[in-house]
Structures are given as structure tokens and as C-alpha cells.
Amino acid sequence: MHHRRYTTDQREYAMRIEDYGLIGDLQSAALVGRAGNIDWLCLPRFDSPSCFAALVGDDRHGHWSLRPAAEITGVTRRYRPGTLILETDFETADGAVRVIDFMPRRGDGPPRLMRIVEGLRGRVSMRMRLSLRPDYGTITPWVEPAADGVLATAGPDSFRLSTPVPLGISDGDATADFTVAEGRRERFTLCWHYSFGPPPSVEDADSALARTQAWWHEWSSRLEYAGPYRDEVLTSLIVLKAMTYEVTGALIAAPTTSLPEDIGGVRNWDYRFCWIRDSVLALESLLAGGYTEEAFSFRSFLQRVGTGDPAKIQIMYSIGGERRLTEFELPDMPGYEGSAPVRVGNAASEQFQLDVYGELIGVAFLSTEAVGRVEPHLWPRWRTLIEYVESIWGEPDDGIWETRGPRRHFTQSKVMAWVVFDRAVRLVERYDLEGPVERWRRLRDEIHDEVCERGYDPQRNTFTQYYGSEELDASVLTIPLVGFLPGTDERVTGTIDAVTRELGRDGFVSRYSTSRTDDGLPGDEGQFLACSFWLVAALARNGRLEQARTLFERLAALSNDLGLLAEEYDVGRGRQVGNFPQAFSHLTLIGAAYAIAAAEGAADER
Numbered sequence: 001m002h003h004r005r006y007t008t009d010q011r012e013y014a015m016r017i018e019d020y021g022l023i024g025d026l027q028s029a030a031l032v033g034r035a036g037n038i039d040w041l042c043l044p045r046f047d048s049p050s051c052f053a054a055l056v057g058d059d060r061h062g063h064w065s066l067r068p069a070a071e072i073t074g075v076t077r078r079y080r081p082g083t084l085i086l087e088t089d090f091e092t093a094d095g096a097v098r099v100i101d102f103m104p105r106r107g108d109g110p111p112r113l114m115r116i117v118e119g120l121r122g123r124v125s126m127r128m129r130l131s132l133r134p135d136y137g138t139i140t141p142w143v144e145p146a147a148d149g150v151l152a153t154a155g156p157d158s159f160r161l162s163t164p165v166p167l168g169i170s171d172g173d174a175t176a177d178f179t180v181a182e183g184r185r186e187r188f189t190l191c192w193h194y195s196f197g198p199p200p201s202v203e204d205a206d207s208a209l210a211r212t213q214a215w216w217h218e219w220s221s222r223l224e225y226a227g228p229y230r231d232e233v234l235t236s237l238i239v240l241k242a243m244t245y246e247v248t249g250a251l252i253a254a255p256t257t258s259l260p261e262d263i264g265g266v267r268n269w270d271y272r273f274c275w276i277r278d279s280v281l282a283l284e285s286l287l288a289g290g291y292t293e294e295a296f297s298f299r300s301f302l303q304r305v306g307t308g309d310p311a312k313i314q315i316m317y318s319i320g321g322e323r324r325l326t327e328f329e330l331p332d333m334p335g336y337e338g339s340a341p342v343r344v345g346n347a348a349s350e351q352f353q354l355d356v357y358g359e360l361i362g363v364a365f366l367s368t369e370a371v372g373r374v375e376p377h378l379w380p381r382w383r384t385l386i387e388y389v390e391s392i393w394g395e396p397d398d399g400i401w402e403t404r405g406p407r408r409h410f411t412q413s414k415v416m417a418w419v420v421f422d423r424a425v426r427l428v429e430r431y432d433l434e435g436p437v438e439r440w441r442r443l444r445d446e447i448h449d450e451v452c453e454r455g456y457d458p459q460r461n462t463f464t465q466y467y468g469s470e471e472l473d474a475s476v477l478t479i480p481l482v483g484f485l486p487g488t489d490e491r492v493t494g495t496i497d498a499v500t501r502e503l504g505r506d507g508f509v510s511r512y513s514t515s516r517t518d519d520g521l522p523g524d525e526g527q528f529l530a531c532s533f534w535l536v537a538a539l540a541r542n543g544r545l546e547q548a549r550t551l552f553e554r555l556a557a558l559s560n561d562l563g564l565l566a567e568e569y570d571v572g573r574g575r576q577v578g579n580f581p582q583a584f585s586h587l588t589l590i591g592a593a594y595a596i597a598a599a600e601g602a603a604d605e606r
């Protein structure tokens, strides 16, 4: 298996997933590699066709490289504290340079990606190549000189590169060779606009940098969390914020498509959509951190997309709220390290997943608790949804992992149906609302009894994947987290032990066994980081605080040098795998830190 390689004249760079950093402007995002290569960017939205897709292809599919021309002897990088402004320092024999990469928030302006090269020491020769290949690498734009740089046009898209550095044009690319001396700066601004409209005016890079930094600082300074692992929590919240499409309030699961869960395999999916599950859980983390604005903006998104017949509610939407996410493959795209197909769209959007109703009513309950009242126009909508769940909770579903195998009575799905009626009863009781509360109490208790009987194996003292199955599934680790059973219940203790034993690898856990569960797909996958963080939270609630801390720290150590986590970790290969960075991993990291904080608080009180 080969790594994707980056060549300069002297050296090849292998780009692992963790070699990338994220920058973004709350409407789209780019991945920047350690070698100064931007290999992924979609404009104008997260889910637009890419203009740089070397990440899942090669240099022919678009990239923007900016790095020393001579051999690089060392690379260090970091985010400016509390921001998404990335600084990469390159050491060479002739001196050192810093490349500052960021995407300023748009306001009324166009999408921009800015790169500032700063001389740190000596005089360093730099090489730049901007290779725009719109529509997932299928088009080479027409590139021509413009007043302050070049203009590249392809169909509806125009890109303007503005810089004082003299540019060349070759093979549809813009190129530059230049030298940066200590204390000097060179600036590059890439700006997108519709080719049929006028080119927008460009803000100067230094003031955009100052504005972007001030905005992120202000946002980060609002974090209301003083517990353990604060730095990791803040980084994760910044990642979640970066995945918020601020125009509509939707959140994406990850900014990439088709980074493989199994390197070389087919488990490659498009995550640039708004899953109700992932978004609700992310918002619970944002709410816990004191970020209420995002929660209410997402709630408005949900109100818009969820209008009408509750039977038509989808498990995911596009970030604009569109419903049709038709899945197709890009046959000419080789895939990350040969992991084909590269997919666009997501067929799981048509699945039936019972847990999403629990997440919806769960977040309705939480946001109500945050403000202490139910706005009168919301209760009729929530009640309609709760009544709809009365009619469907007994059906088999596709489950939280949205497997492409048969529908089942998944245990975790039923637990989330219990959440619907549990929160419904609490809403009526606490906020004096109208509703058939007696009927909901009975249903809540009926589902609880059913799960404890049919989703539980008394011989092995563990909850199982689905009714009557002997298979395990790490999703049942959420049982104590949603309040279905107390954390110290012996069935929870048994489930933690069984999942660790049977689904664990080197202390981290898989979602389920891909060989024993029919998920409709060939191949295997890595250890699912969200499940491993759920294990941390379950351990903390189970009174095993030391074990929880140790596992948290081992998981946090898997993050890259910038604190970013993909969906999974392949223990065998010692590499991050799956889409990157992934909201699910970061939001469960936050939940795990909060669970440890709560358990520490409880321990202090004893």
C-alpha cells in the first residue's frame, strides 16, 4: 500500500490523514498538508464540487502548493491559540519561513483563502503552484493575467489569485518562484466568484488576518468550562464551530468525502451533510460550553427542514436544507491511497433510523432547560413528532451505524425511543404542557422493560446489538449517558466489560465486529473514536475514574499535532482513518471530558 507522495525537487512527502490541518470560514473548509500543500477545498459551500481534490486523487485533481524550493529540513506547525489560523514553519539550510494559512469569515464578501509567507531567518527561495481543477478535478480552467495576479475561469466558477509576487502561467496553473528575507512578508489571496458576475474587491490580507484572529479570540474566550482537559475541549469546540454552516445553522459531519475507514477498501462516504444525530450531539457539546447561539440557530434549521408530515423527516439534509442527497461515484478519481470509489452524496439519507427522534426530542428538552421555558409555537410541533414515534417505535430500523445490511430491532434505537417518551413526560411535567402524559409514561416504561428483556443477555450480563442477537455493539455504551440506567447499574458494568473484551483492540473499541455483523460491505474498519470516548464517559459514570482518565489521555494522544481527530484509528497501521476531522470524534471527546469533570466533582463531594 503506498502513501500519497508529495514531491519537490529534492524530497518526497507522504501525506497521512493526520498530516493535514483544517482551515475554514464557517461556510467551507480546506485541508492543508504539512508540506504546504492545500489538497482539499470546495467552493462556495462545504458540499460544492471541489476545486482542490488531490486528497482523494493526485496532483491532476487540483492543489495549491507553497513551500521552500530547496530541501526542507524541519516542519513545525500550530494554530494561533484559540483560532483556526494555521502557522507552518519550514526550516531549510538557507533560513526559515512561516506560512500563515486562513480563510477570513465572509460577512458580505466572497470566499477567500489567504496565505501569508513570512521570513523568519535568512533568505529562503519559495515555490508556488496553484492548480485549480474545478468539479472534482474534471476541468482545467482558462487562466489569464489580471491586474493584480491571475484570473482562472471554468464554467460558473471564477477564481482570482491576487499577489504582488510576479506569476507565471503554465498548463492551466499559476506559478511563482520568489525569495523571502527575514522580516519580509509576501501575500497571496485566492478569491472565488461566479464567472457571470463582477469580480469582488479584495480585502488586504493583513487586515483580514487581524479581523479573523480577533473574531476567533472573542469566540474562544466565551468558553464556560474550567474542568480537566480544557485545551482539548477548546480545540474540539473550534473544530465543531468550523463545521457550522453559518448561513443556515446546519452542521456537517466532516468537511471531506471518502477518506477511507479501511485503507484500500470501499468504506468511503461523503460526510459534507447535516446529520440530525451528529448535529444534535455536537450542539449538546456547544451548549455545555456556553455556546447557545449555535444551538438556537440549528434549532431554526430543524424547524425549517422538519415541517409537514413527520413521516417525511430525513436522517440527514444538505447544509441548505435540501433533501435530495443522491449518491454517485466519481469513476476517474483514484481515491485516497487507492481507496475507491470516491462517493458524492449519501444513500443513507433515505434510511429509517429511530434514534434521530430521540436526539430531536432530547435536544428540544435540553434547549428548553437552558432557557427555562417552551416557546408556545414549538410545543405543537414537538407533540406531533412524539405522537408519530408512538406509531413507529416498534418497527425494525437501520440503526445508528446506518449499516447497509438488513433492518433490525437495534437495542440502541429502542433506547433512543425511550428517550423520546422520557423527555416528553419531563417536558409536560416541568413546563405544564398539554399532552397525553399518562400514555407516554406507560410507553416509556414499556420500552424500558422490553429493552431490558430482549436487548439484554443475562448469561453474559451485557446489552446486545439487537433483540435476540448475541452480537455486541458499542452504541449501547450510551445507555448510562442518556439516563436509561444509572452509571453504576450492574448491567452497565457488565456491558462495559463485555464491549471492552469483545470489541476492544489495544484498549480502543470498534462499533461492532465487521465479520459477524452483516453491514452489507466487504472489508474491515478501524477503531471508532466516538465509541472509545463513550467508553471513557461510561467508565467515569461507572466509578472507574482512573481508567477513564487513562483512556481519555491515550485517545487524546492519537490526535495529530494540531489536536485533530478523524473518525477512526487503525490500531494495526497506527494511523488515523476515515473522514477528517470528524465532528463525532470531537463532540464525544468533549462529552468524555465533561463526564470526567462530573465524576471528579462527585468524588470531591464524598
Ligand SMILES: OC[C@H]1O[C@H](O[C@H]2O[C@H](CO)[C@@H](O)[C@H](O)[C@H]2O)[C@H](O)[C@@H](O)[C@@H]1O
Residues within 6 Å of the ligand: 253, 269, 270, 271, 275, 277, 278, 346, 347, 348, 400, 401, 402, 403, 404, 519, 584
Ligand atoms: O457504516 C456505513 C455507513 O457509514 C457512514 O455512517 C457513519 O457516519 C455518519 C456521519 O458521521 C454517522 O452518523 C453514522 O453513525 C456512521 O455510521 C456513512 O455515512 C453511511 O452512508 C454508511 O452507510
